[in-house]
Structure formats: C-alpha cells, structure tokens
Amino acid sequence: xxxxxxxxxxxxxxxxxxxxxxxxxxxxxxxxxxxxxxxxxxxxxxxxxxxxxxxxxxxxxxxxxxxxxxxxxxxxxxxxxxxxxxxxxxxxxxxxxxxxxxxxxxxxxxxxxxxxxxxxxxxxxxxxxxxxxxxxxxx
Numbered sequence: 003x004x005x006x007x008x009x010x011x012x013x014x015x016x017x018x019x020x021x022x023x024x025x026x027x028x029x030x031x032x033x034x035x036x037x038x039x040x041x042x043x044x045x046x047x048x049x050x051x052x053x054x055x056x057x058x059x060x061x062x063x064x065x066x067x068x069x070x071x072x073x074x075x076x077x078x079x080x081x082x083x084x085x086x087x088x089x090x091x092x093x094x095x096x097x098x099x100x101x102x103x104x105x106x107x108x109x110x111x112x113x114x115x116x117x118x119x120x121x122x123x124x125x126x127x128x129x130x131x132x133x134x135x136x137x138x139x140x141x
Contacts, residue, residue, distance in 0.1 A: 032140035035127070038062050038118060044139055045130055054126045058118045065116035072113060076106030 035041045042055040084098030120141070127139045 030136060030138050032138040034140050035123075036141075038123065041123060041126060041139070045126070048130065048133060051126060051130050051133065054129065058122055058126065061116055061118050061122075065113065068113040068116055069110065072106055072109040075109060076102045076104075079105040 033044055035044055038055065038058040042052065042059050045052045045055045080098040080100075080102030083101040084094045087094045087097045123141055127141055131138050
C-alpha cells in the first residue's frame with residue numbers, strides 16, 4: 003500500500019514540496035582532484051586554465067622519464083666502474099655501488115625541479131575557482 007505524502011498548502015506548490023532555499027543560494031560542493039591528470043580533465047571547459055593544467059601533466063611525465071633515465075645511467079656507471087676496477091670482487095662491487103649511488107643521487111637532485119609541487123597545483127585550482135565560483139575545485 004502506498005502512502006501519499008501531503009504537505010500544508012503554504013509549503014507546497016503544484017503538489018510538490020518547495021525547496022527551502024533557491025539553487026543559487028545553496029553552497030557549491032567542490033570537485034576534489036587528486037592528480038594533475040584529473041585537474042586537466044576538470045578544467046577542460048576553460049582553455050586558458052586547461053593549458054596550465056596540461057603543462058603540469060607534461061612536467062610530471064617528463065620528471066618520470068628523467069627519473070627512469072637517471073636510474074639507468076647510475077646503474078650503467080656503477081657497472082662500468084665495477085668492471086674497470088682491479089682488486090677483489092668485494093672491492094669492485096663496493097666501487098660500483100658507490101658510483102651508482104653518487105651518479106643517481108646527483109642526477110635525481112638535478113632533475114627534482116621538473117616535478118610539479120603542490121603549490122603549482124594550488125595555483126591552477128585557485129585560478130579556476132576565481133573564474134568559476136559556481137564549479138569549485140579542491141585539492
């Protein structure tokens with residue numbers, strides 16, 4: 003059996019309950035973005051801000067490639083030193099490991115500026131929110 007919802011005439015309009023507040027007065031729920039790629043998708047409607055987000059995605063991808071190349075270069079340098087070094091196996095392995103750590107550490111430090119940090123993401127989100135207050139984003 004169905005029960006019909008009834009409301010006082012002052013609260014109903016055309017048989018349906020009226021909203022307590024207008025849709026424009028309701029607070030907007032922000033869309034949470036967890037990565038640069040999600041930020042790029044969320045800002046697709048605004049070309050200028052979307053270009054900023056696409057730049058962050060590109061920087062993130064370049065940083066990932068640079069880290070991979072850095073590890074390979076470090077390992078290559080370590081293997082080369084280990085085979086060039088004379089002495090016992092332990093000494094050669096120690097020189098190789100030390101060279102690997104040194105080369106990898108220096109190159110990772112040099113490439114660390116490629117990856118976008120939280121401030122870069124906040125800048126794009128703040129830019130979006132200032133131009134689109136009806137569709138806020140949040141990190």
